[in-house]
Amino acid sequence: MAALQLLHTVKKTKVFFYGFNRISKLRLMKHVSSRYFSSIRRSQTDILKSALNNYIDLQLAPLMIKNCNIGVSFSEAHLEHEVYSCKGNDIVLCDNFSNVFKEGFNALHQSIDKVGVGFFDAPTEGNGTEDYMYYYALSALRDFLTEMDYHEKCLKHKEPFGDAFDKQKDAYVAALLTNHLLSRLVYGNRYLISNDYAVQPPKCPCLKPLECASLINYGQTGLGCEDIWYGHPDIVLVPPNFSNTSLWFFEDDIEAQMQEDDDLLTKDLLQQNNRSIDISEIKLKMVFEKCAEQILSQAITFSFCEANRDSSGGRRRHTLIPSIVLTPHHYLVVMYDYENDILLSSDHQISPLWDETGVKFNLSAVLQIWMVLNHSYFKPKLSTEFQKDFAFTCEIHRIFKELQVFDKTKQITYRPSFRQENKRLKAKKRLMLYSDYKKKFKKSHDLK
Template sequence: MEKPHSDPAQYLKDFLFKEKNQGLLSLLRKVRDEIGGGLARSNVFFVRVKASNANSRVCFRKATIDAEVHRNNSNLKIIAPFAIFFIRGYATLAGFLDERNPTAPQNVAECQALQDLLQFLLANISEQSVLTENIKAKSAGELEAALAVRVAQHLFVPLAPHKTFRIDSYPGLELTGCCSGEHPMNGDRGDTSFGCRKGWHGRADILIGDEIPVTVVETGGDVGDPGGDVGDRDCVSLCSDSSAEIKKGENFTPSSLSQITAQTIVYSFIQKGKNPESVNSVVPGIGICSKKLIISMYDCVDDILVSTGPIDLHAQLGSYCNLNLRAIIILWLALNHDLFGNKTPKQYTKYTADFHKVLSPGQLEAYMNESEQPFNERLDENYPDKYFNDLSEEASCYFDDILQHMTSTFPSVSLK
């Protein structure tokens, strides 16, 4: 990895005019257009919760959610580009990639975030190959633990503003030996618990900077095999009204999706409690396995729940160093949500999740006022046999592709 440049704006200017970077810039411009238009599965769907067990005191891995995608009067799914929740971040990237007049944001933190993205993409191949090489493990639990440490150290930390992570303190989980290379670790083992005293609660597998919960799920195939049969199934639903078949290890299951979504919902209440004056309470949660990631987002104030479909980490097209460039940019935006995130645009605020409605009034008040981190009461769960959530169930349905468009501009300075 390149050493951080003391002047991010100068780094960005130098980056644009180096001949060796022109191929990457060309790929980035293509992905910029896809993400801005909600193409190539760089989109979100708006979810409505019909029922859940959130009124009961239950751990995240036992959470159940019955949900469906919002539809309009013509029975078409309500969809939007992922970028509409990160307008400033998208504008930062789009302005930098403008061929006629490339610009850098005036905000120093935004310049630094963009530098982090570019430096990650320019990391030497041996550094990035850690994310695609096979993990040798004696058991499924060891494999999941190694995957958790690996993605935290080599994928999340380089793209996140706060270069730290915390791994749940499950017995036997070690931070050492995440790969063959020797490097200082940016994380530690510790308490990742959070939750509502009367509702959903438990531990995140990973916390990125104490801001974003991550759930690591087991895969059925070889870790890091980008050449496997990933197909075109990039969308999954929490609902159960489809008989579509899924192969083990190929995608997320209703059980893992419910866990990811429950953690995301509760963490929005946690963050609102910590930052009551914040104008934006949209909080992302991440689910990841060796081949795919999924990002859900919840706003506990306006009761808005959205999610991407599973996004391939490794792609045949639009890839860079064997990684899917779209996935990296989407993840970069989510990890920088405090900097780049915004409230749901007004035209979409009517598509509420109805999560508030499925709760009793007293239970909603409990989520609002009694959600805490760390969770100071006894967790209603024993350590599972495996370190993380199992992906062995058969998924029952999918979300369809989405298409929409978005443009935006923000103050910037020319890099010419």
């Protein structure tokens, strides 16, 4: 897998680094003093403290698959699904994201006042401590927090107002969010954007093209099995030494399609029952409903793929595998436990990528996305009680066994192409010169 060819620009006192270890490169510069590191340290700590103090949690609700088709691509998958509720009532029992990622939040709280390991200095490899396990993820987060203001300005301007996502197609949205958010939250910034996009911007199409000048990396991201579901995730992030993370992007095209009259009509309908719901919540719900079958089939497939990956190296295995879906303005988290057959989603909850200003990242979103992307380090898991009560409520195990394809889940993996894709390619028509065609036609005509 080719690594991104990273560039850095140095302009007087303002430094932008996009390498594998920003701090180590800064230390090579003689004019950087210890006071600079102290300033960075305080800034990062303040931002992180603010994010934790004002954290807004996500609720993950269990879903049940009632029926589905198989042997098709993600975009052709049909999954009849509904929110799983307790028998005898309409209560939906959720779990908090912070409970599922308890290990990740503990690591953040423990690192706030830590100056040594996990801050700038790499711990000794193989010492068996959690510091070593968390070092890569924490380093990526701290680098991003230091540069967050720059990345925000690459995507949004308040005065004069600018939005890099305006009227951009999904390939450009993928490049923008990958280069200025997602890859920055993974140590090493290594990623691949699917080369299935018809249009592939070679450089980052952000609002600061001269300062950024980042090349965009494309490649094969195929995932799945022909007998179940298959396709090409929009992006694969590659954390060091650990498992990949697949992500999917969707345009906010539904928001563009909804005219003002439709918005007013929808509001009127909602307020008939003396309750008011923000229109953005309706739009996000519509985005999920439009793409839910593709999202859920991808999340389940990715989870089974993780189950098949080599688990050597003494790592504790976790079976609850998260996936993330983004639009330019929102995100949602889907998690599937491939062993206990539990499917969770945050789609019922509005999840803004930006804060109330519209030009600054929502710090709760940053922490949640960071943990999802680094799930191999933080090993998300459900409580023993929740896991016991909701085991096999997704029912995809039952469905696959009835369709006699459950054993095929062992064949789910990353691959460049799939048989069904090749079968659907239209047969190329034979080329013939017009003069030859006329001669052949004349000859056959003469025989008559």
